[in-house]
Amino acid sequence: MAQKLSGVEAYLNENKIDIKEVSGRFTLQNLVEALPTGDEEEIDFWLEPVQEDFSRLALIRKRFSQMQLIDLEGQEIIRVIHDKNQTQIIKKENLLNIKSQPFFKSISNLKRDKISINPIMAYNAKSRESGFSEPVIQFSTPLFSPGGKKIGFLVITARAGPMLKTFGETPHGKIMLIDSSGFFLHRSDLSRKIDWKTQKSEEKFQDQYSNEFLNNIRATPKGIIEDIGSEFLTFQQIAYDNGNFEKIWLGIYSTEKNEILKPVTDFRNQFIFIITLVLIFIFIAASIFGENLTRPLLKVAATAKAIARGDLRQKKLNYQSEDEIGILANTFDGMVEQLQNNIHSISDTSLTLNSSSTQISTAINEQSSIAAEQSASLTQITTTLEELSQSSSQIAENSNSVVETSSDALHLSQKGAESIETLKEKMDGILENNKINIKDILNLGKKSKEIGTVMGIINNIADQTKLIAFNAAIEASGAGDAGKRFGVVAVEIRRLADNVMESTNEIQNKIEEIQQAINRLVVIAEKGSKGIEEGATLATKTITELGTLVHGAKSTNDEAKQISISTQQQMTATSQVLSALKEIQTGIHQSSVSMKQTQTITNSLADTSKDLKRLMNEFKINESS
Incomplete structure (x- = not known):
């Protein structure tokens, strides 16, 4: 019973070790890290390697029936089914939400590094409703992001058949x-x-x-x-x-x-039956034959007592009679002879048993030595593979750093391209606004020239008005007293005309200054437009070069990720080989333990044969017999 139950415990422990190893795989950890970000591209990038990992592991571990990755809302992210040496990756549209199922509720509060075991093995309706076509055991463990946030659960469903076969x-x-x-x-x-x-x-x-x-x-x-x-x-x-x-x-x-x-x-019944027959026979014989028959019976009793003391060197009774006493004596002689032969056979068997146990012990010692040498060799190989695994881990870490660096470079180059694109758009806007400004400045120059023309007309009118006022003043002075008032008005009109001419001259000067300023603005604006056009051209060239840089950075990032995945797969393969070697080492250790147990049994057998030989020595038998 203990040996069979230890097989059950070994099966459970083996699956616990497997689910811990799977939950720590590089591809799964990267997918877990990508899930909280919501970055569909990153999630899809890691989803396929995880599915491939699950498929490979299901083919290696024949007892695995199903592997699932489930988020905190009970939604399946991945489900891989293994049946009849084939694996099937369930499509995204066929994945289920199991939030309402009792199984999901039982694992929802799992803490870090804890493993839940849910057997679906009983011969009852609940097991039949589970959807599994054979007895299985579900092993579940929570998954956490590098920041310590619970992301979901890894569930491995193992067939219970191999365990039950034990x-x-x-x-x-x-x-x-x-x-x-x-x-x-x-x-x-x-x-x-x-x-x-x-x-x-x-x-x-x-x-x-x-x-x-x-x-x-x-x-x-x-x-x-x-x-x-x-x-x-x-x-x-x-x-x-x-x-x-x-x-x-x-x-x-x-x-x-x-x-x-x-x-x-059976032994007790046979013994009682024989003793009863003997006693009945003795009683009948004693009653019938009396004292004459007692003498051979006493001889039989004396011989039996000697045999009881271990002395089998008894002569045959040779009772020459065909009556019941003769039959008893002859039967007794046959029994003694058979007993002597049996003792001889047992003695020979004990010698053979002792010799065989010695040979078995020698063979077991040789096997133990070979097992020890194999264990030492495996230990050296395991140590070398552990060093290789550590080197692979360092390479994986470095490749992760390269992936992160290339991702940062890709991100920065994309942001730079976006900034240059925005700059070009702004410069195009500035160039357009500058053209509009030049057009407005030129229109302003035309308007100022038109104002100058109007000022010239006003100046001519003022000059003519001044001439008319001068003539009016002459006429007023010739009119005597009647023309004095008219003369005063003529003088004022002449003064007003002078003021108008002075104002128009000043306005004309200002208009000329404005036109000079407008000409300078036009020159400056044209130079600015030329500089803006050159800047826009350079920005376009820069955008093209940055596009090439972004494409190169993306290619570098993808290649770095592929290198990282390959490195992790190599590390996983090394880990699997290391795990297999450890299993072999465990098997050798168990074989050594079994050999030691066999050695103990052999020693016990040798001791038993010695005890048997010593017991046989207590019997005294004839050498010739």
Whole structure:
């Protein structure tokens, strides 16, 4: 029982080691890091390598039935199914949301580095509704980003068949494996050899025994129970989820008492039967033949006493009679002779057994030496591979740095290209505005010239007005007193005309200054336009060169990522080889342990043969016999 249950524990531990190794893989860690960012391009970039990793691992680990990556909302991100040496990657549109399922609720509160074990193995309706066509065990662990934020869960579904095969069958009794509720996970008796998926029975362990009995064995790690009718029961617990009382299995070995006690009972019955026959025969013989018949019986008794002391060197009785006493004496002589022959055979067998045990011990010692040499060689190989793995890890870290640096360069070059593009657009706007300004300045020059023309007309009018006023003043002076008032008006008109001419001259000067300034502005604006056009041309050239740079940076970034992935895959392959070597080393160690156990058994066998020889020496027999 203990050996079979240790096989179950080894199976569980092997799957725990596998899910820890898978959760730490480089591709999966990069996908987990990309998921919170929402960057679809980055997520898609890492999604395919993770799917390929899952597919390869499913082909290597034949016991894996399904591998899933699930986010915190219960949505499947990846699901890979393995069946009949083929793997199938489920398409994105067929992935499910399992948030409402009890299984997802049971793993939603998992802490970092914890592993949840969910067996779907019982012969009941709940297991049949799970959708699996065979007994399986689901191993789940949470996934965290480098910043410590929980991102989702990795779930590996392993077939339970290889584990259940370790129980097998037994010629005597039956072996059972049940869960804490009493549902059968395995029974070796023929009635359970039916298809797991179509089994309709809800039979439980307590249906055959009792709830009280089930509670008693659930509360005790292991033990033997004798008072179960005609059976002996040996049981032992397996806590498959860190000692959780609700998550235990019970291995039970049931043996009929009659099977155990049968050899003892048969021997006792035969012994009683023979003694009874002998006593009855002696009593009858003594009663019939009396004292004459007592003498040979006493000789038989004396010989029997000598044999009881270990002295088999007894002569034959040679009782010449065909009556019952003669038959008894002859039978007794045959028994003594047969006993002597048996003692000789046992003695020879003990010598052969001692010699064989010595040879076996020598062979085991040689095998142990070879195993030790193999273990030492494997240790050296393992050490070398560990160094190679460390070097691969350093290369992977450096390649990650290269990926990050190239990503930064790509990002900066893209931002630079965007900035230059924006600058070109601004310069094109400035150039257009500058052309509009030049046009407005030229229009302003035309308007100022038109104003100058108007000022010339006004100046001519003022000059003519001044001439008319002068003539009017002459006429007024000739008119005497009647023309004085008119003369005053003529003088004022003449003064006003002078003022107008002075003002128009000043305006004319200002207009000329404005025109000179406009001419300078036009020259400056034209130079600025030329500079802006040259800047726009350079910006266009810069945009083209930056586009080439961005393309080169993107190519460099993609190649760096490919190098990083290749390095990580090499590191993963090295880790797998290292893991395989460690498994081989573990196997050699187990073989060494088995050899030591065999050596112990052989030594015990040798001691037994010596004891047997010493026991044979207590019998005194004739050498010739």
